[in-house]
Amino acid sequence: MIRCATPRHGNAPAMTNQSPESQQGAAQPVSPHVGPAPRKASGDVAGGVALMIIFTMIAPGIDILAKLATQSLPSGEVASARFIVQFAVLAPIVIRRRGFTGLTAISLALHGLRGLLIGIATVCFITALSKMPVADAIAIFFIEPMILTLLGGVFLGENVGWRRYLASLVGFLGAMIVVRPSFQELGFIALLPVGTAFCFAFYLLLTRHLAPREDPFSMQTFAGLFGAFFVLLALWVGEGSGSPVFDPVWPDMRGWMLMIGVGVTATVSHLFLVYAFRKAPASVLAPLQYLEIVAATIFGFLVFGDFPDALKWLGIAIIVCSGLFIFWRERLAATRQGVE
DSSP states (O other): OBOOOOTTSSSSOOOTTOOHHHHHHOOOOOSSBOOOOOOOOOSOHHHHHHHHHHHHHHTHHHHHHHHHHTTTSOHHHHHHHHHHHHHHHHHHHHHHHTTTTTOOHHHHHHHHHHHHHHHHHHHHHHHHHHHSOHHHHHHHHTTHHHHHHHHHHHHSOOOOOHHHHHHHHHHHHHHHHHHHHHHHHHGGGGGHHHHHHHHHHHHHHHHHHHGGGSOHHHHHHHHHHHHHHHHHHHHHHHTTSOOTTTOOOOOOHHHHHHHHHHHHHHHHHHHHHHHHHHHSOHHHHGGGGGHHHHHHHHHHHHHHOOOOOHHHHHHHHHHHHHHHHHHHHHHHHHHTTTOO
């Protein structure tokens, strides 16, 4: 269940001759559940903010349902249901929009690589949810914008600046504060949200490469198609292995309902996200996604009785403050034509 990135890391092409306006408007959501949302702000900022808040209230439901499903089903099977539902919902829309036209072998291969990355990220995240509190996993994942900031500087030659590098380092330290108690109890499973964040950051780099010439709905459809393909392939290979991740079992009625619920909730929440970014600028909406941590904490407490202790709240606060600082510096850099 995966989401997206920072005000600078959007569907804009990674080119140094972009205008400040195009850089500022290039944004993606920052959350572990949905892919890039097309954005063409209409000026209805209040409407966009309202839709984003609704999204942050709905999106943790994906994780709650996934965590419940993994009580009786392997995490890979739950992830496959997420992608299958996504593809089934979006494919008719894309066919109607003729979004599959103009494909080349290279772009199809890149879509396949995106599907592999999002498949790995989703399986890692759902596996983490099966053992960790929902709020902890989401909070750790929110280092993803910081990872993408670093990758943009290293691989794309983007002008990041020492302040954002430092904020990224501080955010990582915050994540380790959240991870530490879980690592002592769960071992390397506690690091899976970090792996999710890294895979998703590379997924977004590919998204940025493809987005200028690809239909956003077709991109999400391909993500569902190839994500489902690779996860189902892993389930086929893992059948009978006894793996808690990739050995499939036949779901009972509760399992079917939970898996369908994961896919439907993810699809519905993504629609709210899409229309939020169409109505309001990403620089306004992206920081609001940290409300998702609050919603996840509430739902996690109500359903599972999980609540972060004081040390974890400190780590969460560090992650949120670091992310908000990066958002602010990127917006400032855009208004200064990329000069920090």
